[in-house]
Amino acid sequence: MSTLAGLLRGAATGGVRFAADVRDLIYPPHCPGCGGHLDPVAGEALCPTCRRDLPLPGEPLCAGCGIAAVAPAARFCPSCRGRFAMDAVVFAAPYAGTAKELVHRFKYKADFAAGHFLAHALADRVDAALPGGVDLLVPVPLHRRRLADRGFNQAALLAREIARRIGLPVAVAALRRGTHTRTLAGLHPEERSRELREAFAVRRAGQVAGRRVLLVDDVLTTGATAEGCCRVLKDAGAVWVGVAVAARVLLPLRRHGEVVAGVQR
Helix, strand or coil, rough: HHHHHHHHHHHHHHHHHHHHHHHHHHHEEECCCCCCCCCCCCCCCCCCCHHHHCCCCCCCCCCCCCCCEEECCCCCCCCCCCCCCCCCEEEECCHHHHHEEEEHHHHCCCHHHHHHHHHHHHHHHHHHEEEEEEEECEEECCHHHHHHHHHCCHHHEEEEEEHHHHHHCCCCCCECCCCCCCCCCCCCCHHHHHCCCCCCCCCCHHCCCCCEEEEEEECCCCCCHHHHHHHHHHHHHCEEEEEEEEEEECCEEEEEEEEEEECCC
């Protein structure tokens, strides 16, 4: 049964990719940010308008609170250190403007040009922030029902392209998602935590034991999904687990009723 399910998932993913390839063959190259035409002579990955609207990561901020400036990049400030299972967070861009549109086109419209752009941008960030500090890439898994609905796992495609670009191995099936949770978008952080409790498990501990693992996903919102995956990876023996996402949501932190700053919680 598991072999049949794997074949069906592979066929679904292949069908989605084939449809995208046919679209790109019939129509001229398109901007993955807005869908507009690109000048094939210029060889640009984004149109000028989308490139201007692409937010940059900015100065290194604490991976936990998103407020305190830290050095080196992707680490935790003293107040957040030790509170999280994840050891670092790397992201290509804040989840806004063109970056948000790229994620949506990739994830919900099977626009693989958008995914390709995000993967390359994230690979560059990983290479700069964590040079030589990672042994293995592991994508966040989808439950089989959602994988069947979507036809592909966007985190797995990102991980494969990043691995190819910077020369790292990837274990696509290292994690499994045993619980089918409802869509997490829009849920309160506490609701997300409840939904994700015991949702993830490591398939083969030998793949991650004693290794420095980088978890790959498309978006980091509250961090509940990443925390759940990082905890089980560490329980399986991973000595270090970082998180790499294409885009990171910056949420307002309220302290005593006052908005302090943009912050990832």
